[in-house]
Amino acid sequence: MEVDARVTSVVGTDNLPTPVLRGRSKAIHQFTQQTLPACKPVLTPAWVIGTFFLMGVVFIPVGLISLHVSQSVSEIVDRYDVDCVPDTFKNNKIAYIKNASISKGCHRYLKVHKHMKAPIYIYYQLDNFYQNHRRYVKSRSDSQLLNGLGYNKTSSCEPQAYENGLPIVPCGLIAWSLFNDTFSFSRGTKKLQIERKNISWKSDRDHKFGKNVFPFNFQNGSLIGGGKLDTTIPLSDQEDLIVWMRTAAFPSFRKLYGRIEEDLEEDDIIVVHLMNNYNTYSFGGTKMIVLSTSSWLGGRNSFLGVAYIFVGSCSILIALVFLLLHVKNPRPYGDTLYVSGSRKDISS
Structure with a gap:
């Protein structure tokens, strides 16, 4: 049952x-x-x-179109780190770059091979510089860049967190190694104006760098890494620093320096007046200056x-x-x- x-x-x-x-x-x-x-x-x-x-x-057609557009970009590349060293220091470039009493001024002459339509972008290119090194990438404080001295937890910035017992703003190795070569251009007797505004990402200026944060105690130690910063200008307006702080993924990279808002004609001779300040000789790096137009795909890049x-x-x-x-x-x-x-x- x-x-x-x-x-x-x-x-x-x-x-x-x-x-x-x-x-x-x-x-x-x-x-x-x-x-x-x-x-x-x-x-x-x-x-x-x-x-x-x-x-x-x-x-295949998309690739051919992309390749054609990339090849249509006009580009001038000039390496200057070797030729801008005086003959007496050719065998000891490190001594030259570290000697503050020696003039670092240099002139380069660039020939325009075909018409370059404005805007013409100015880049500096560094090779053999590993901005993607883990310790280098971590040596910064995003909270300090946004809030300034009000943020004191900067242990990630070592060994550039404090100097002479005072905090450093901006702290860290990335800011400390800021690129500091300078460039100016002329065509004949006429100086070409360089637009240095809006060369960084707008999101970085608005959300990552404080509008009321000013450099403090920066590059005041015995070991100077790179460029100095104007203490009267907030970090959100120091676009050279903002561009440099966005680290590159590869050891060979370009970063935007400015724009020329004039067309350059074929066979023009552009005189570049530069200050060869940045020390790439200690680690076997190279420095180049690049003038480039752009297309609807960006700069010249055949990879795509x-x-x-x-x-x-x-x-x-x-x-x-x-x-x-x-x-x-x-x-x-x-x-x-x-x-x-x-x-x-x-x-x-």
Whole structure:
């Protein structure tokens, strides 16, 4: 009787009508029972070959357009760190750069090979400078940059957190090593004006650097790392510092110095008056100055176009290989002989 009662109970439960579910409860029920609607595409040979071929047809033209646009950018690159060292210090560049009594002024002459339309961006480029070093990247205090002396927890800035018992603003190795070469340009007897405003990210100026935070006790120690800062200008307006504080991911990088808002004509000779202050000689680095126009894709960078062409070419190659295999050894769609359970029967 007990067995019959249990059977009756189970049978009775199974025959009960399924409750009507709505809204969220229905969705949860479908999810737990794995009955949600789903797209289950069938990857037939035609679909796979067509998809790869379509990728190639789309990617290759996009890559060619990107490469053409990149090559249309006019760019002048000049390395000056070697030629700006006096002949008497060619064999001891470190002594030259550390000797404050020696003039660091230098002149460079750049020829414009084709018309450069304004705005013309001025970059300085450093090589073999590892701004991505973990200790270097961590040596800063974002809270101090925003709040100034009101924020005292600057242990992450060591060894540039305090000097002579007083806090340093801005603290850390990144600010301490601020790039301090300067540039001015002239064309013939006319000086070219350099626009130094709005060269940094607006989000950095508005949200990461305080408008009422001023440099304090900066570069006052015995070991000077790089440039100094104007103590009367808030950090949010010191855009050289803001640009420098956004560290680069690779050891070779460019950072924006300013803009020339005049067109440069073909065969113009641009005279660059620079101060070769920054010490890259101690670690075997190099320094370059770059003048560049821009396009709707930005500056000159062939990687994007080459990557698109490479992926598109590989897609077409894969499509051709799959097509040849399909033509040579066609597989009937839905043939049960190719099911793994039937292979033993085929082999036997």
